[in-house]
Amino acid sequence: MIKLLISFLLLSFLIGCKIKEIDSTSEIYSEIKSNQDGIKYVLGNTYYIEGVEYKPKENYNYNKIGLASFYGPELHKIKTINNDYNNVTELLGRHKTLPIPSIVKITNLENGLSLTLKINDRHKENSTLIQVSRKASQLLKFYKNKITKVRIEVLSDPSKQMKVVTESMTEPSFNKTINASPTENVTISDLNENITIEKKINILDGPIVIGFEKIQNKNLFLKVFDFQSYEELKKI
Numbered sequence: 001m002i003k004l005l006i007s008f009l010l011l012s013f014l015i016g017c018k019i020k021e022i023d024s025t026s027e028i029y030s031e032i033k034s035n036q037d038g039i040k041y042v043l044g045n046t047y048y049i050e051g052v053e054y055k056p057k058e059n060y061n062y063n064k065i066g067l068a069s070f071y072g073p074e075l076h077k078i079k080t081i082n083n084d085y086n087n088v089t090e091l092l093g094r095h096k097t098l099p100i101p102s103i104v105k106i107t108n109l110e111n112g113l114s115l116t117l118k119i120n121d122r123h124k125e126n127s128t129l130i131q132v133s134r135k136a137s138q139l140l141k142f143y144k145n146k147i148t149k150v151r152i153e154v155l156s157d158p159s160k161q162m163k164v165v166t167e168s169m170t171e172p173s174f175n176k177t178i179n180a181s182p183t184e185n186v187t188i189s190d191l192n193e194n195i196t197i198e199k200k201i202n203i204l205d206g207p208i209v210i211g212f213e214k215i216q217n218k219n220l221f222l223k224v225f226d227f228q229s230y231e232e233l234k235k236i
Contacts, residue, residue: 041166042082042100044122049096052126056097062154066129068106069147070137080121082166088134091115094123095130095152101166103158106132107151108140115139116155118162 044056071094075086082100086092093104098119107114115136123131130152134143142148 038169039084039166040082040170041163049124049126054096058099060154060156060159062098064129065151067127067147068130068132068150069125069128070132070134072134082120084120086121090133091117091136092133093117093119093130093136094121095119096122098154099163101162103155103162105153105155108142109149109151111141113140
């Protein structure tokens with residue numbers, strides 16, 4: 001009886017340890033998941049580059065002309081200020097004051113070429129307005145020249161949509177699944193009421209009726225050419 005009691009207590013202790021281990025693992029996983037850094041929306045505070053002040057702000061009417069440079073392998077796969085990544089093979093850009101991310105149209109004023117790219121990082125050069133990826137510089141045809149004069153225009157609607165999507169990704173409930181969406185009023189509609197049936201006309205069902213009008217004036221007129229004179233025409 002004593003052995004049975006000891007065995008029961010030992011078994012209970014082992015089960016308790018196992019359950020505790022599972023709970024502990026679950027807590028660690030939840031902590032890791034909650035601390036994961038996803039892509040986020042960043043505006044930022046005023047800052048300085050070599051004494052020059054920059055104030056990041058939302059400006060959906062942004063339209064400026066300046067110089068553009070590009071980055072290469074030195075920044076490839078380097079994390080950006082909003083937990084994205086710089087990538088030399090994608091259409092990306094780095095700007096000093098625009099919201100991150102933003103969508104802009106960049107036009108090379110030296111040749112008229114333009115494209116749309118995403119601003120996903122800050123850059124630290126006072127001499128240039130924007131720094132684009134190597135791929136963007138190749139498409140804009142200034143890769144060999146290293147630098148060019150460009151116009152930067154913010155695309156308002158895509159930038160606002162990007163802001164909404166990015167901010168929603170950082171919400172705690174982003175990864176939660178909704179089982180059902182409750183509603184107070186339930187309506188049932190007959191789908192057949194909204195279907196318009198078009199009647200097909202078979203052209204072989206009956207004879208084809210051709211309309212006609214009675215001719216009132218039977219005078220005929222001819223137009224002739226290549227006669228030298230009216231006298232020659234009367235001989236016909």
